[in-house]
Amino acid sequence: xxxxxxxxxxxxxxxxxxxxxxxxxxxxxxxxxxxxxxxxxxxxxxxxxxxxxxxxxxxxxxxxxxxxxxxxxxxxxxxxxxxxxxxxxxxxxxxxxxxxxxxxxxxxxxxxxxxxxxxxxxxxxxxxxxxxxxxxxxxxxxxxxxxxxxxxxxxxxxxxxxxxxxxxxxxxxxxxxxxxxxxxxxxxxxxxxxxxxxxxxxxxxxxxxxxxxxxxxxxxxxxxxxxxxxxxxxxxxxxxxxxxxxxxxxxxxxxxxxxxxxxxxxxxxxxxxxxxxxxxxxxxxxxxxxxxxxxxxxxxxxxxxxxxxxxxxxxxxxxxxxxxxxxxxxxxxxxxxxxxxxxxxxxxxxxxxxxxxxxxxxxxxxxxxxxxxxxxxxxxxxxxxxxxxxxxxxxxxxxxxxxxxxxxxxxxxxxxxxxxxxxxxxxxxxxx
Ligand code: AMP
Numbered sequence: 001x002x003x004x005x006x007x008x009x010x011x012x013x014x015x016x017x018x019x020x021x022x023x024x025x026x027x028x029x030x031x032x033x034x035x036x037x038x039x040x041x042x043x044x045x046x047x048x049x050x051x052x053x054x055x056x057x058x059x060x061x062x063x064x065x066x067x068x069x070x071x072x073x074x075x076x077x078x079x080x081x082x083x084x085x086x087x088x089x090x091x092x093x094x095x096x097x098x099x100x101x102x103x104x105x106x107x108x109x110x111x112x113x114x115x116x117x118x119x120x121x122x123x124x125x126x127x128x129x130x131x132x133x134x135x136x137x138x139x140x141x142x143x144x145x146x147x148x149x150x151x152x153x154x155x156x157x158x159x160x161x162x163x164x165x166x167x168x169x170x171x172x173x174x175x176x177x178x179x180x181x182x183x184x185x186x187x188x189x190x191x192x193x194x195x196x197x198x199x200x201x202x203x204x205x206x207x208x209x210x211x212x213x214x215x216x217x218x219x220x221x222x223x224x225x226x227x228x229x230x231x232x233x234x235x236x237x238x239x240x241x242x243x244x245x246x247x248x249x250x251x252x253x254x255x256x257x258x259x260x261x262x263x264x265x266x267x268x269x270x271x272x273x274x275x276x277x278x279x280x281x282x283x284x285x286x287x288x289x290x291x292x293x294x295x296x297x298x299x300x301x302x303x304x305x306x307x308x309x310x311x312x313x314x315x316x317x318x319x320x321x322x323x324x325x326x327x328x329x330x331x332x333x334x335x336x337x338x339x340x341x342x343x344x345x346x347x348x349x350x351x352x353x354x355x356x357x358x359x360x361x362x363x364x365x366x367x368x369x370x371x372x373x374x375x376x377x378x379x380x381x382x383x384x385x386x387x388x389x390x391x392x393x394x395x396x397x398x399x400x401x402x403x404x405x406x407x408x409x410x411x412x413x414x415x416x417x418x419x420x421x422x423x424x425x426x427x428x429x430x431x432x
Contacts, residue, residue, distance in 0.1 A: 002022075002023060003021070003023075007032070007036050007061070008032065008057055008061050009061060012099070012100070014099055015095060015097070016096065019096075021053070025054070027043060027208045028050050030208075031058070036058045036062065039203065041204050041205075041206060042200050044185060045184055045185075045207075047186075051154075051184050052088070052089055055078075055184070059076050059150055059152070063100075063125050063149075064101075068101075068123070069123030070123050071122060071123050072143055072144045073143075073146060073147035074127040075124075075126070075149050076126045076127070076149060077129065078152040078154060079151070079152065079154065081130065081302075082158075083108040083279055084303070085155060086107075086108045086128050089106075090105070090128040103123070103126075104127070105119045105124045105126075105128070107120075107130070108130040109132050109136070116133070117137065117142040120142050127143070131171060135170060138171075138174065145175050145176065146176060149179055149180060151182070152184070153182070153195075154184050155186065156183050156184065156185040156192055156196075157186055157188075157192055181199050182200075183195075186329065218342070218343050219341070219342045220343045220344075221345075221366060223345070223346050223347065223370070223371055223374070224347055224370060224375075225348060226349075226376045226377055227348040234248070234316060234318065235263065235268065236373075236374075243314045244313070245295065245313060246313075246316055247289075247296075247299065248297065248298045248315075248316045249301065250272075250300055251320075251322070252300065252319075255319065256298040256300055257272050268295055270294065271296075271297055271298070272299070273285045273300075275303060285297060301321060312341060314341065314343075314344070316343075317343070317345035317346065319351070320347060325361065328362065330343070331343035349376065349379060349380050355380075356383060
């Protein structure tokens with residue numbers, strides 16, 4: 001299968017070929033024809049599968065054939081949970097659409113709203129947005145939705161995790177009922193299905209495995225260690241193995257800050273990236289990590305989600321995630337694009353339950369390696385593989401007929417309302 005057989009026109013094919021893409025990824029070969037046909041799509045896919053091009057390419061193709069956006073109007077709306085993801089998606093839109101006369105921009109909170117209003121004034125064909133800032137702009141009449149033809153919810157599961165459900169519903173209520181809906185989510189929980197029920201209509205369902213679910217290219221191992229020795233063992237691992245680029249996952253923002261300080265104190269350049277950091281600090285930390293001037297990036301799951309950092313040699317789970325799927329997301333950061341990687345989890349006795357859940361999900365026991373001098377006082381119990389099946393993430397078909405997200409009567413059970421500090425959004429780039 002080649003991109004040419006998918007129904008994309010020359011300006012887009014040229015942009016793809018400039019990126020060096022030769023063959024469509026599985027999600028692209030399934031999603032592109034479906035979107036071009038005008039179908040709704042519900043896809044279980046996460047970062048690394050090529051999902052962004054999977055929805056961006058056909059949207060650009062469709063938009064290139066219609067009328068341009070009028071003043072303050074938008075034609076395709078892509079909602080993402082975090083500013084970083086919004087910026088990355090906007091960059092992809094700009095890259096893939098560079099040979100087309102379409103306008104795109106991105107809006108998110110945490111930066112000045114006025115320049116965003118200016119960009120929207122003439123109308124844009126593709127708007128990438130985080131929900132909170134989009135609503136602010138809508139409230140100030142800076143953006144109008146009458147011309148919206150396509151809606152994309154990217155990383156829908158993470159949007160719910162971050163408490164965006166109310167904002168999403170408010171946005172859905174303002175969109176034209178006749179539109180195409182594309183929903184992407186790494187996992188398909190009951191809450192996601194409920195949201196989907198009110199959103200997608202007779203969708204084409206796509207489910208692709210993350211490239212690394214089987215993690216053949218990733219060497220995974222566990223280092224059993226007491227909680228209070230984790231920073232020291234990590235320092236030893238980085239120094240003795242001369243790891244040069246390490247992404248470390250921390251469960252909490254404070255933990256990320258503490259660890260960053262510890263590493264800096266040991267002469268290892270490190271930066272933290274999480275929701276309490278300013279947009280500027282996050283962008284800088286990521287750029288420095290990518291260009292090699294920062295050796296260790298300590299991230300929380302939410303901040304790291306959707307970041308396109310290719311071919312990381314080392315991922316360290318400083319804490320195990322509470323949600324076992326996050327383990328797969330985290331280690332999916334290593335060995336991308338065929339490179340091999342190593343994923344190390346520092347596991348203390350308190351985390352045995354999380355470890356068992358992860359091993360059950362990935363259907364394998366993870367090898368353990370004891371580091372000399374760090375034998376835990378509180379022993380980590382031996383794992384035994386629990387063979388009971390874990391619920392799959394495959395999307396189930398929602399009932400057809402609900403299109404506006406307001407009629408299905410579902411509620412947002414269990415979601416904490418988004419506080420002010422949970423606003424994720426902002427930064428701006430636009431293309432002609
Ligand atoms: P995504 O899953 O959208 O975050 O994409 C992950 C990475 O795969 C990005 O760096 C893309 O540039 C890259 N990519 C997307 N589609 C292809 C393709 N067909 N061939 C090679 N690389 C791709």
